[in-house]
Amino acid sequence: MPEAARQAAFKCIMDLLGAALAGVNEKAVVATRRMAVSMMGQGSVPVWFSDAKTTPAGAAWANSAAASILDIDDGNRLARGHPGAAIIPTAFAIGQETGASLERIIAAIVIGYEVGVTIAAARLVYGNTGTWSSYAVVATAAALRGTGADVVEHALAIAGESAPNQLFASAASQVPPPEGSDVKEGIPWSVVTGLMALGLAEGGHTGPRNILDSVNHYRFAEDLNFGGELHICRTYLKLYACCRHVHAPLDALLATMGAHGIKGADIDAIEVDAYAGALRISNKVDPENLTDIQYSIPYCLGLVALAGREMLLPLTVEALGRDDVRKLAAKVTLRQCEEFNASFPAQTLAKVAIIANGQRFVSGVTAPKGEASDPLTWQETRAKFKDVSRWVATEVTSDALLDAIEKMRDGSMDELTSQLSGLDLTSVNDAGRAAGSKGVLR
Template identity: 50%
Template sequence: MTGTIEALAAYVHAARTVPLSAEAREAALRSVLDLVAAAASGIDAPGPRAVRLAASALHGAGDHPIWFTGGRSSLLGAVWANGAAAAALDIDDGHRIARGHPGAAIIPAAFAVARQVGASADDLLRAIVVGYEVGVAVGAARRFYANTGMWSGYGVVAAAGLLKGTPPGQLAQAFAIAGASAPNQLHAGAGPAFPALEGTDVKEGIPWSSVTAVSALALAENGHGGPLALLDTDSHFRSAEIVDGLGSRLYIARSYFKFLCCCRHVHAPVEALLDLMAGHDIAADAIERIVVDSYSGALRLTNRPDPQGFTEIQFSIPYCLGLVALHGREALLPLTEAFVERPEIVAIARKVSLRLDPEIEARFPAETLTRVTVEAAGRRHVSEITGPRGEASTPPSWRELEEKLRIATRRTASEEQQDRLLGAVDALRKGNLGPLAAAFHELRLGAGTAPA
């Protein structure tokens, strides 16, 4: 019998010669545009800064660009550093079915390998589509929640293996090695969940999963083997769901896009609070209490009113509500270190309470909804049940994604640099990969680049 991993390998190998549909190509381009915005705005965050230093020390010199820095590294160093920048601000795309973030892992790796093999624009886009198809399929088929790094490596192997033309036998071994060596191994054993998900620069193991996956492909190409039955363990995976319909689901067209620099669980409460404040002319200093009715996934965040450091802000509903109450939506696009440990924000965050709502819980994880109640100046205001912006059911337009890039990078890029990035993505849309590849290396972004 052919196992699930062998079926994945056969699908990827055959997909090399399958033309991209117009819908698939457009979806891949949208994902690339969104990923460029995430990486260009995240370049100054603490996590990527640390990764760039570590990559230089561990991986040394090479000819692959560390995006927007002018630096270069080895293939692994570039994959690691660019994935870290893309994941840093939590505005990379996500997928409701897999409950995670495929783009920050798959797209930087695909660009690096495309450069290594001299791939065309359409080869690159095809690899990204296939990477999403495989990665999301594995993530969605798990019988219990797993952080993105546990399944995104399958998507990286698929994208890289397609670009390199890796034979099916070696590709199967690469999937097996990547699955066995993925980060965050605790939940490979289906053990009890951690009581709270801390917000750290590890970011669900997303950047590191790409390093282990690219390494797995190189190991397999040189004779290393892995556990080929890994995805056929019934207690861990609904294996049939991984391969049934593979290639026809077009998962990349079903991603959601983020317009706030915080965990997806935070988005709906922020939107509901801002709507209430605008609709009832509520001033931040008049707020007496905020109650957030939500679902179990949102309540599993740390949700500290006084988050410890920059990245943990992204995983605190109370702090993000205090932040936008005082400084508006723009404080979360992009989030900056200027908002770390601000006592006036903590004061409002301590007025926030979270509670599980059975009706909202019944609609999770298919939907991430909330209801917010604000008590202010002796009055009580209750929002409608609210969802986040950018869902696959109401996807943003290309123009909205372009505007997201401009807003998100306003502190790291000048208007001229933004124009160049958008022009380079448009060139990719027309079949020319060169301008974007050049922009990744030649543009130097970061604090001090954009006008004050």
């Protein structure tokens, strides 16, 4: 692996483990964990941060659910989705199954990003991550198993045809719009689909190998290298537990409030100029659940303006049902900007105007923090890990995990493997959060 890709992979692993740690006790994750053990059976592969062990497929499924549930996992602009939550749990599970070295696991992760993002970018119709991440799962697992090309061809084809369709959730506009749910982007189930597809192909099951030649569904770039930089090097990391479409408006809002000393209670209205994709998410003013919040620019802006950015790192039930936030969210106007449309999906830009105290304050054109063009540093990613996991892990626990990740970066995975299989944090609940490490947001 090129050194830049190796370092990007280590950073993505740290970021993904922090997301999974933060999400380990969410109801949907608990349900998935139970089903993974019940349906996939007992095994030797750990379900992260719990005392459960199951089969490779079961562990990858459960760990993917934890990593993706809070919408704080990494993303890729070309793919318009979230590769890490499918690829990294797969690499760790199959890596343990095959006894793979650290370098082989890193290589498989880089390959998974490369295949998944390339295929996602070639799609002619947008689909949520689960519609294409099964391809990435096949590639990751096949790299670790040393699967032959003839089998991989069928496995990719089976995965492509069997992946979650997400037809309701992926469509640009729906009547009625999809209600927020834990299914979201279908990432965990795409992990199961991809691993099953590879297993079926290894057993002789066939798939339509010309699927990627379909001009109705895919159009690949002439240069699949996209200029030479590997896709994992162009992956972005998120600083808020919400859809990426919400991030640029949030950063613009916070920058403008900070520059002019504006308090949330002073705000009379907020105007947001963004691209069409940002206006197609549900954007509910009165969300019914946490997923609704994750896909709402108005509510997230109101929440952060009144209660601070820590409310989205991570998102918790305390964010729901706030009358003050709903009232401010109702004063948010969303407008489509053709200039920003022209740069999407390569960029997700926004501009915000705040009306407060009889004056109008306008932000500059804003790109969200953590983009590949201006990535988070290793230390900033460490800080995010501690912030996002503060309700689940004490400072001692999070420091031990981060030390194990540092040792992995130095070449040894033993300590991290021990931590992931030996820590049981599933008993931490809302009551325990008050006594836990609150951390300091940076």
